[in-house]
Amino acid sequence: MSTQSANPRTGQVFGPIFPDTSSQETFTILESALSAFNTWNRTPAAERGRALAAVADALDAHKEELASLADSETGLGLPRLTGEIARTTYQIRTFVDALGEGKFVTASLDPAVDAPPQQGHPKFLRSVRGIGVVAIFGANNFPFAFSVFGGDTASALAAGCSVVIKAHPSHPQTSQKIFDIAQAALIGAGAPAGLISLGHGLSFGRDVITDSLVSAGAFTGSHRGGRALFDLAQSRTNPIPFYGELGSINPVVLLASGYTDATTFATAYIDSLLLGSGQFCTNPSVTFIPNEPGLLAEIEKQLASRDPQPLLSDATKLQHDQNRESLKSALPFRVLHGKEASSTGFFSDPEVLVLPSNQISGEAIFETECFGPTGVVITYESVTDVIAQLEKLGGALAGSVFSAVDDPNAGEVIEALARVCGRVAWNAWPTGVSVTAGQQHGGPYPSATSPLHTSVGIHAMERFLRPVTFQGFPDELTSTY
Amino acid sequence: MSTQSANPRTGQVFGPIFPDTSSQETFTILESALSAFNTWNRTPAAERGRALAAVADALDAHKEELASLADSETGLGLPRLTGEIARTTYQIRTFVDALGEGKFVTASLDPAVDAPPQQGHPKFLRSVRGIGVVAIFGANNFPFAFSVFGGDTASALAAGCSVVIKAHPSHPQTSQKIFDIAQAALIGAGAPAGLISLGHGLSFGRDVITDSLVSAGAFTGSHRGGRALFDLAQSRTNPIPFYGELGSINPVVLLASGYTDATTFATAYIDSLLLGSGQFCTNPSVTFIPNEPGLLAEIEKQLASRDPQPLLSDATKLQHDQNRESLKSALPFRVLHGKEASSTGFFSDPEVLVLPSNQISGEAIFETECFGPTGVVITYESVTDVIAQLEKLGGALAGSVFSAVDDPNAGEVIEALARVCGRVAWNAWPTGVSVTAGQQHGGPYPSATSPLHTSVGIHAMERFLRPVTFQGFPDELTSTY
Numbered sequence: 010m011s012t013q014s015a016n017p018r019t020g021q022v023f024g025p026i027f028p029d030t031s032s033q034e035t036f037t038i039l040e041s042a043l044s045a046f047n048t049w050n051r052t053p054a055a056e057r058g059r060a061l062a063a064v065a066d067a068l069d070a071h072k073e074e075l076a077s078l079a080d081s082e083t084g085l086g087l088p089r090l091t092g093e094i095a096r097t098t099y100q101i102r103t104f105v106d107a108l109g110e111g112k113f114v115t116a117s118l119d120p121a122v123d124a125p126p127q128q129g130h131p132k133f134l135r136s137v138r139g140i141g142v143v144a145i146f147g148a149n150n151f152p153f154a155f156s157v158f159g160g161d162t163a164s165a166l167a168a169g170c171s172v173v174i175k176a177h178p179s180h181p182q183t184s185q186k187i188f189d190i191a192q193a194a195l196i197g198a199g200a201p202a203g204l205i206s207l208g209h210g211l212s213f214g215r216d217v218i219t220d221s222l223v224s225a226g227a228f229t230g231s232h233r234g235g236r237a238l239f240d241l242a243q244s245r246t247n248p249i250p251f252y253g254e255l256g257s258i259n260p261v262v263l264l265a266s267g268y269t270d271a272t273t274f275a276t277a278y279i280d281s282l283l284l285g286s287g288q289f290c291t292n293p294s295v296t297f298i299p300n301e302p303g304l305l306a307e308i309e310k311q312l313a314s315r316d317p318q319p320l321l322s323d324a325t326k327l328q329h330d331q332n333r334e335s336l337k338s339a340l341p342f343r344v345l346h347g348k349e350a351s352s353t354g355f356f357s358d359p360e361v362l363v364l365p366s367n368q369i370s371g372e373a374i375f376e377t378e379c380f381g382p383t384g385v386v387i388t389y390e391s392v393t394d395v396i397a398q399l400e401k402l403g404g405a406l407a408g409s410v411f412s413a414v415d416d417p418n419a420g421e422v423i424e425a426l427a428r429v430c431g432r433v434a435w436n437a438w439p440t441g442v443s444v445t446a447g448q449q450h451g452g453p454y455p456s457a458t459s460p461l462h463t464s465v466g467i468h469a470m471e472r473f474l475r476p477v478t479f480q481g482f483p484d485e486l487t488s489t490y
Numbered sequence: 491m492s493t494q495s496a497n498p499r500t501g502q503v504f505g506p507i508f509p510d511t512s513s514q515e516t517f518t519i520l521e522s523a524l525s526a527f528n529t530w531n532r533t534p535a536a537e538r539g540r541a542l543a544a545v546a547d548a549l550d551a552h553k554e555e556l557a558s559l560a561d562s563e564t565g566l567g568l569p570r571l572t573g574e575i576a577r578t579t580y581q582i583r584t585f586v587d588a589l590g591e592g593k594f595v596t597a598s599l600d601p602a603v604d605a606p607p608q609q610g611h612p613k614f615l616r617s618v619r620g621i622g623v624v625a626i627f628g629a630n631n632f633p634f635a636f637s638v639f640g641g642d643t644a645s646a647l648a649a650g651c652s653v654v655i656k657a658h659p660s661h662p663q664t665s666q667k668i669f670d671i672a673q674a675a676l677i678g679a680g681a682p683a684g685l686i687s688l689g690h691g692l693s694f695g696r697d698v699i700t701d702s703l704v705s706a707g708a709f710t711g712s713h714r715g716g717r718a719l720f721d722l723a724q725s726r727t728n729p730i731p732f733y734g735e736l737g738s739i740n741p742v743v744l745l746a747s748g749y750t751d752a753t754t755f756a757t758a759y760i761d762s763l764l765l766g767s768g769q770f771c772t773n774p775s776v777t778f779i780p781n782e783p784g785l786l787a788e789i790e791k792q793l794a795s796r797d798p799q800p801l802l803s804d805a806t807k808l809q810h811d812q813n814r815e816s817l818k819s820a821l822p823f824r825v826l827h828g829k830e831a832s833s834t835g836f837f838s839d840p841e842v843l844v845l846p847s848n849q850i851s852g853e854a855i856f857e858t859e860c861f862g863p864t865g866v867v868i869t870y871e872s873v874t875d876v877i878a879q880l881e882k883l884g885g886a887l888a889g890s891v892f893s894a895v896d897d898p899n900a901g902e903v904i905e906a907l908a909r910v911c912g913r914v915a916w917n918a919w920p921t922g923v924s925v926t927a928g929q930q931h932g933g934p935y936p937s938a939t940s941p942l943h944t945s946v947g948i949h950a951m952e953r954f955l956r957p958v959t960f961q962g963f964p965d966e967l968t969s970t971y
Contacts, residue, residue, distance in 0.1 A: 051905075092607070099608035119928025126573070127580035131918065133928025138908065140941065224934075243724040247884055247935040250942065403728055414964050423967065424532075427619065427958050434961040437612065447600025447614025449959035453705075454728040460621065460956040461731065468957075475941040476949075477908050478930035480915040483895050486904065 012178040012209050017084030017319035017355045027181045029210025038173055039222045041203030042142045046171040048201040050139045053489075054169075058108035060198035061166060064158060065098040065105070067194035068187070075186060079152045082180040084319040084355070085285060090152070097153040100160050100444045100465075104167035107467045113137065113474060114169075116490040121481075131481040136490040137474040139169030140250070141224025144217040146238065147177040147184060148229035149321045150288040156180070157187040157207065160444075160469055161227040161252075166204070168473035173206045173223070175214045177230075179322040218242050218251075225473060226251040229290070229464070231328070232378070232455055239458050252472050254290060254464060256378045257406040257456040259439045260430070261296040262395055262422050267411030267436065268304075274411070275307035278384075279315060281438035283359060286318040287382040288325070290456075291407045291439040295374055297366070297395045300388040305363060308386065309345045312361055317350035320381050326355040329381030333360065336385075339373040340364055347382070357381055366394040375402045392418040399425040404453025404460065407432040407439035429453060431460065493659045493690050498565030498800035498836040508662045510691025519654055520703045522684030523623045527652040529682040531620045534970075535650075539589035541679035542647060545639060546579040546586070548675035549668070556667060560633045563661040565800040565836070566766060571633070578634040581641050581925045581946075585648035588948045594618065594955060595650075597971040602962075612962040617971040618955040620650030621731070622705025625698040627719065628658040628665060629710035630802045631769045637661070638668040638688065641925075641950055642708040642733075647685070649954035654687045654704065656695045658711075660803040699723050699732075706954060707732040710771070710945070712809070713859070713936055720939050733953050735771060735945060737859045738887040738937040740920045741911070742777040743876055743903050748892030748917065749785075755892070756788035759865075760796065762919035764840060767799035768863040769806070771937075772888045772920040776855055778847070778876045781869040786844060789867065790826045793842055798831035801862050807836040810862030814841065817866075820854040821845055828863070838862055847875040856883045873899040880906040885934025885941065888913040888920035910934060912941065 012027040030038075049057065068075065076090040083090070107113060116136035122129050143165040147156035154160060157174050165172050176184035188207040195204055208217070218226050218241050226242050226249065228235045235255035242251035261278075268274040281293050298304050320326040337344070347359030359382035364374075366389040374385055375398075389395050408426035410433065412419040426433045431452030442450055448466035451457035457464075462472045479487045493508040511519075530538065549556065557571040564571070588594060597617035603610050624646040628637035635641060638655050646653050657665035669688040676685055689698070699707050699722050707723050707730065709716045716736040723732035742759075749755040762774050779785050801807040818825070821843075828840030840863035845855075847870040855866055856879075870876050889907035891914065893900040907914045912933030923931055929947035932938035938945075943953045960968045 096608050117928065119926055122926075127577050127925055130924035130926045133924070133926060135928040135930060239729070240725075243729070244721070248720070248724070248939060249935070250940065414966065419967065427960075431957065432959040432961055433963075435963040435967070437962050443611035443614070444608055445600055445603075445611045445614060447598065447616040447959055449616060449957045451957075453956075454730070458729060459731065461952075463957065471942075475934075476912065476930045476932075476944065478913040478928055479908075480913055481918050482914075482916040485895065486900065486916070 010210055012181045014082045014180070014182050015322065016081055017321060020323070020354050024182050027209045030208035030213040032216055035208060035213055035216045038206040038208065039142065039217065039220055042171040042173050042206060043222050045201040045203035046139065046142050049171055049204055050169040054108040054111060054114045057167060057169065058105040060195050060200045061101055061163060062105045063194040063198040064191045065101040067190045068094060068158065069098050071190055075183065078186055079180060079183040082183055083152055083321050089285065093151060093153045096444060097159055100154070101163045103444060103467050104163050104470065107470065108167055112467060113470050134479040134482060134487050134490060136477050136479065138477055140473050140475050141170060142222055143170045143172045143473055144223050144226040145172050145174045146214060146226070146228040146230065147174060149177045149179040149325065150285065152180045152183045153187070155229045157184045158191045160465055162205065164469035165227070165473045168470045170473050171204045173208065173217050175217070176207055176209050181209065214238065215241060219245060221247065223249065225249050227464070227472070228252070229254040232256045250472065251458055252462060252464065253458040254451065255455040255458065256380065257290050257452070258294040258375050258378055258402065259291055259405050259407050260399060260402060260426065261293040261409040261439065262411070262426070263296065263298045264392070264410065264412040264416050264418055264422065265299045266413035266416040271303045271307040275304065275311045277438060278308060279311040281440045282384040283315055283382055284440050286320055288321060288380060289440050291442060293384060293409070293439055294378065295385045295387060297387045297389055300365065300390055308361060312345055312347045312359060315347060315359065317348055317356050317359055317382065320355040320357060323355055325380065326357055329357055329379055329383065332377050333379045333383050336373055336377045336379060337362065339371070341368060361386055363388065366390070366398060369398060372401050392422065396421060396425050399429065402429045404456045405430045406450060406452050406456045407434060409434040409437060409439050411436050431456065491691055493662045495563045495661070495663050496803065497562055498802060501835050505663050508690045511689035511694040513697055516689060516694055516697045519687040519689060520623065520698065520701055523652040523654050523687055524703050526682040526684035527620065527623050530652055530685055531650040535589040535592060535595045538648060538650065539586040541676050541681045542582050542644060543586045544675040544679040545672045546582040548671045549575060549639065550579050552671055556664065559667055560661060560664040563664055564633055564802050570766065574632060574634045577925060578640055581635070582644045584925060584948050585644050585951065588951065589648055593948060594951050615960040615963060615968050615971060617958050617960065619958055621954050621956050622651060623703055624651045624653045624954055625704050625707040626653050626655045627695060627707070627709040627711065628656060630658045630660040630806065631766065633661045633664045634668070636710045638665045639672045641946055643686065645950035646708070646954045649951045651954050652685045654689065654698050656698070657688055657690050662690065695719065696722060700726060702728065704730065706730050708945070708953070709733070710735040713737045731953065732939055733943060733945065734939040735932065736936040736939065737861070738771050739775040739856050739859055739883065740772055740886050740888050741880060741883060741907065742774045742890040742920065743892070743907070744777065744779045745873070745891065745893040745897050745899055745903065746780045747894035747897040752784045752788040756785065756792045758919060759789060760792040762921045763865045764796055764863055765921050767801055769802060769861060770921050772923060774865060774890070774920055775859065776866045776868060778868045778870055781846065781871055789842060793826055793828045793840055796828060796840065798829055798837050798840055798863065801836040801838060804836055806861065807838055810838055810860055810864070813858050814860045814864050817854055817858045817860060818843065820852070822849060842867055844869065847871070847879060850879060853882050873903065877902060877906050880910065883910045885937045886911045887931060887933050887937045888915060890915040890918060890920050892917050912937065
């Protein structure tokens, strides 16, 4: 097997062929990664930070070339991709700052207490260390922010881990280019060889996640692929933490008090829905609106005004189209249509599927993710109906409520959203994930395989740090922690 | 199926028969637990603390009765059991204090930044909430500290979760008594009905860990039982965090500089080894000593001077004896014998299995846990041999090094232990787990299914808290977080 790029706007394949990484190559990569971990994990945090900063600088220095290459493989457009590179290097630098300030990596001292049990105890120094070699699986929808050197790789390296990365098959050239730039910057900054490695192919992914030398995994992508890797990680002789982001059906609730102008609301909804051709993990998936015909008419009008954008790959389009058909055959939606999309390349027609809340049966709207230009709009008569529906949702990355501050229904909706979401936004769409310490990108399954962790923001480091306590040690032997 | 107590000193069964909890009863319990969670999770932290304090007071008030009942079911002796109750109520009160101080449960504010991307962002309030209903599986070796109302239950309740507890079959009466006392105290303190529940039987355990209403599990016990529950939790449609402590082979390294008197060292070793009849998860499992005949002679002498204590149950004895035979048939140990044990009741003869490091083959000494009065002593010529052996160990709760401060070999041994252990003790045996903020009770698998967490100390709460971020909310709507 092998991988080759395809242009989403035309469907044409182009560029070099990347053969699958062999098991023998994988063995060499992992041995080298373990050796690098043992050095890197004992490298002072500030020095790790300087090496990460060198990567951020190098990526910024190549931003035009990287954005152009990624656009040819993903069709996401230069403005979005240039912004994503800036976002990625900004995120890398937040970890540099955290390491410089000793955040997350400084040991805490619990001094000895000279007292009878239970109060008395020896001195404890609670330190953290990188969990080991981390396997990272690049996502197709963020060729920079969640790929070869995105938040997962940066947070694992910041934590003192080495990383082994599986390139996403829909942007192999961008993956290789990022890797080459990052590798040169790391080596130039004195990091050990083998600290990062890149491989290709499904069998490479299986080989690394099942290898005893690997201590954790991180993945952003489809439920099918992510769950298969999660299952492999958990069925090992020694199971390991696997941080998967496996898809999210994000709920949005518009209360009657939450808008004044139908056009403004509908414009913002369609903007959020079609951002990145609907391929954001935080797109508004199911939007509850009061049953007011003016709103729907405006949504239909806005939808019809936008030019379709291509999907990332043939596989993404196929999965999206299949899931949308499955959803449409399950429930009696009224379908709002956008402009007809190009029949060449990886385009799908944008659609909004509308259903009154009293016609929902089963859990299809919360179980079928249409990852692409498709939204579901539920019209409701009573907020009670909305709450009842939200109870069927397993877990989501983000939810939104649009409301006036004094709306008597707001509290109940906020609580219902907080029960199932990692982030709840007030009068704002779920798309737009700020890189900041207060961010939480991860909710209950399937939006994350561990609802305790975030993959965005400096807390992302916590996924790869394990505590080690030194009991009763003399200061001179633990002074470097 | 049903459960009945047996006296470890005689083997005689006694007391009431506890039938297995039926699936219908389990359904009712879980519905009630979910309802209690929804109330408790929104109860102010300090108020949750007051209810926990009432339980600690009630357990202390019944300590003689509880210790006596537990002694009849476990044979652990009144001094140890009385101490364990004090340890348990002390641990509950550390959570009360943490809640009173707002530790772990206070939201952190990330104020809005008015700047262009990437720096600019809305206000984020990063709060935490209890993960949901938690299934807790009582351990047999700690009828108070890791059972019905030990650290797992206390930390889950402190985090705002409700709990459903499976009683351990080797102390059903003690389990029921603790439950009755705790339930009365919680209700008296105004906690919701259904906040804690108790069930019996293997099928009850399977029912709760696979039910969609349950959001996390915690277990301390054998690898076989714990791994089966872990696998059930991970193979659900929606996998959940499962915090298992599945056994630990704890390494101890004595450097030549680490002792001055063979008798003192050997006495302390045998004390630690036979504590609780060897049924501590932190007992010294594999002890590396310099090849000095005087040391072994003292160990043999000390071993022969102790009276055997019973094991907790017929099943514990059977498993211990089988594993010890398996280990002895795998490697050419020289066997040091203790006093012959009683042939009635659940006794096993204490033994120390001795092997020179150059006769170790395979990984049996690090894969076969003899949970009971059995120790392995490895005599070595060179510290390099010890390091090579430690690299075979997957993960352990605790390790110890005995050394002088200026021993040139100390650093390498400490690093080798820190790679595989959650806690490393200096010139101290691994037994004796202080309840304090700096504690780390959990290492890589199998000692813990999540090496990121501890089950002892106030950090144990972190296992049951998930972050939820409120983005852009007006203060009046999130002021209670």
